[in-house]
Amino acid sequence: MTETAQQRRLGASGPLVSPIGLGFMSFRTGSGPDDQRQATAVVDAALDSGITFFDTADVYGPEHSEILLGRAIRGRRDRVVLATKFGNALDRDSNPGHRRIDGRPEYIRTAIEASLRRLGVDHVDLYYQHRVDPTVPIEDTVGALAELVAAGKVLHLGLSEPGPQTIRRAHAVHPIAAIQSEWSVFTRDIETDTVPVARELGIALVPYSPLGRAWLTGAVHSRGDVSGQRTAHPRFAEENFATNHALAEEVSALAAALGVRPSQVALAWLLGRGDDVIPIPGTRHPEYVRENAGAVGIRLTEDQQERLGKLAEQVAGERSIRPESLGTEAPPKA
Template sequence: MNRKLGTNGPIVSAIGLGCMSMSGAYGIADEQQSIATIHRALELGNNFFDTADYYRTGHNETLIGKAIKGNRDKAFLSVKTSQLMAPAANKGFTFGPVNAHPDYLRNAILYSLQRLQTDYIDLYTPGRVDPNVPIEDTVGALADMVDKGVIRYIGLSETSASTLRKAAAVAPITALQIEYSLWSREIEAEVLPTARELGIGIVAYSPLSRGFLSGEVKSPEDLKDNRVNMPRFQGENFYKNLELVEKIKVIASQKGCTPAQLALAWILAQSENIIAIPGTKQIRKLEENIAAGDLQLTKDELQSINAVMPAGIVSGTRYPEMLMGALGR
């Protein structure tokens, strides 16, 4: 299943592939397994691959470059930049400062092109809004890269509706990458309507709430990665949210699909200008996710899902307090 990314954007997979976990963000990295999964995605006609230059300091881009070698024309590469990552005090990682200065962007893309073994990137996106750089300057630099042919489309991530309007006044914005799922519905109030009005596609990351909506996480002991640092996976929040997942599992069983497929189908049903990028490094889960693109939910089924998991019901924020300030700028 394919969709148009934004009013004037390209045709891409409605269910893309988030590649972050292939570099050890969640669990142990397995390069051979990851490359096989990317190859399988290409075989199935799945063309949207999402990465970032800060995923294990370029490791993720290098892996993808190796996996798509000889098949560049079949792959739509979505690359995020402008953010730093560092090991967390507990487990996993944390995000550092944001740098979306034009000079930084011009330099960063040269390294991304080398690691990906390509001469252009399809969608290039600052991972967060830099509070020290006017969005007009950031987007202006990206527009210059489009003119030079090194990127094809401009993306933004985790912006406010007002910032989205300012950016779109400078140059066409093809996509907004932002967290959206049954658990994270904040964008429905302002951002989603604004993006629709401006003809900007939504790329929904963490559509399965970092795996929780798959129904495969059953206790805090199942988490041995960065999720232990996130409030939604901690203490009483974990168990309250687990009760919500159990309700989704019942509806999925009645539908004859997995909870993950139900959650993905729900996202696609919210608007034609949305695609989802669940992350995995396993072929089995890739195939399961892609199949969700063909799952049609009835009006009654959508109402049942919203009844058990309405907006705002989830317990805990999606990031620790120090990182929440970087959202919605």
């Protein structure tokens, strides 16, 4: 993939970005010298592969991901479209590790300053509300974000996992450039309501976990291959594992027939859903960055697209550990 190959636009008037981005959530265990070397190597591989869209959040680590990414892009900020997120506030004193969803304007103003400091930049290109706060009218939240745009600290706005009516109400206050939601061969529920609303309003779609939380990489064959937070995910539970492994093997079989990697097939399927789709697979390994970037050149037939699309109907287990927090609609403004 070259820097100009098949670029896609973030929203109706947002920047052009590479068709595949890089999610930086994997960098959350620390920000020491070894972490920095690995993070910089991943960013180097991404830029060399033509990837220009980088996604992080203040809660990843917390904070480690922003710190590492900021250092890694130092001196080449002009080559990067940088996205981060706010809204998962940490209670460091009374309940360390506990996160509460916070969409209050006063919190947003402090959150952006902290993110800019950690990233070492004077603005971010895309600023997402990480989760909708069900206690704060979305009009208040987006109104505060619009003030950040006016101040030049944020160039474009995004929402992560919003409900369809929240998207409409937010967009009426200030244009929303991107919606970030889980979307993959294994997870297609946003196609029912989120995707049609986003397309009606000219909003780009940024799938996270586009590789099914590693299921679609071809690397998961037993529960021993699962580590970290994924061990608690419903789709890796013992009662669901065999079903999902069999479905993942179908992706691997198609990849083998095409002479490519399973992850590339999964990403090619998403890219084929529309020119407004920009997946952000995450990894700590440069070789996987290059592999993911190679998906841009893969074209699936209609029959292959349809075959893969049917897999989501058979997946066992919820897509999230906390499904009740996803797609929550904020109350109307009084």
